[in-house]
Amino acid sequence: MKKTYELIAPCHFGLEAVLKKEIQDLGYEISMVEDGKVTFLGDDEAICRANVFLRTAERVLLKVGSFQAVTYEELFQATKALPWEELIPADGKFWVAKAASIKSKLFSPSDIQSIMKKAIVERLKSHYNIQWFSEAGDSYPLRVALYKDQVTVGLDTTGVSLHKRGYRTLTSKAPITETLASALILLTPWKRDRILVDPFCGSGTFPIEAAMIAANMAPGMNRSFLAEGWKNLIPKKCWYDAVDEANDLVEDQIQVDIQGYDIDGDIVRAARANAEAAGVDHLIHFQQRPVSLLSHPKKYGFLITNPPYGERIEEKENLPELYRQLGQRFQALDSWSAYIITAYEDTEKYIGRKADKNRKIYNGMMKTYFYQFMGPRPPRKNNIQTSQEL
16 A cells, blocks of 8 residues: 655745645645645655646655754654654665754754754664665755744655756846746636736746646656655656656647747847747747837737846836836736736836735745736627627
């Protein structure tokens, strides 16, 4: 019988509900939703499928255990009590790759890391009956989070973060991560039969992620994962099966209207190269165009964009005019909706209307807002057909 694990999927703060739905759509039971992470139940197959299919998770951690510790002795003993021999082979390379502490008595990452490493060594020494570990085998990095003295320990199955899809070799000045872009698209009512335009497309992340969603392309199908080497825990066949499943679901011959504009021609060329690397260049139209020339003849489209925030002082002077132009062009688009992530606090003022919804989201360490200006829903197709018949 397959073993069931608790798996932890970290995500951007404020986007837990999007990730929760993704995990449920994959068929797994949610055990807990907390700030910045979703915990769910799954077997070795779930580890593979979560890494390949999840668009909005940053990584997938196999939960080793959790306990309370207010002293380093408690941390040592509780870590040593965990069943490390069930997870790490005698030649495995293991270390605490990251330790984060919030509102806890133990707060030094380096001390937490070294004490937990010693505890694991002591446990494995007695189990394998050896005094020295070569650590010449596969890597088993740990990630540890302390919150209000509660310690949660997870093995990182992913390796390089899941936002690294593998397609973005060229980036613009202030790129939005692939996972965040996907989550923001999934927060909107956009579907692949609706128009999507990003007038500040930069390296193309919003259009590319939208095209991958439209074509049902799993974000991790063309990259590798750290746990692929964990033959003691996950049969290689599980990884092959997950990728085969992803390949079978791709529908890249669909008709979509996804467009990306940028004023910088070099950036547009970089976006095209990224889209080609992602395998969706045939689904996106990129063009060098300033926001002042933004237009589209059709109704009920979507603007989804990450405009400049004015990180540099000289750029801040240009923001009022830039956002005013964006607002004017948006108003000229008949029945469209606009979804804008930005740290610029005067966004509503220059767009010319109050957002219908506004969600605070941390983009890295920066506090940003996701302004949602909703247009009317298009009439249902069967209603159009009925009126035409009349």
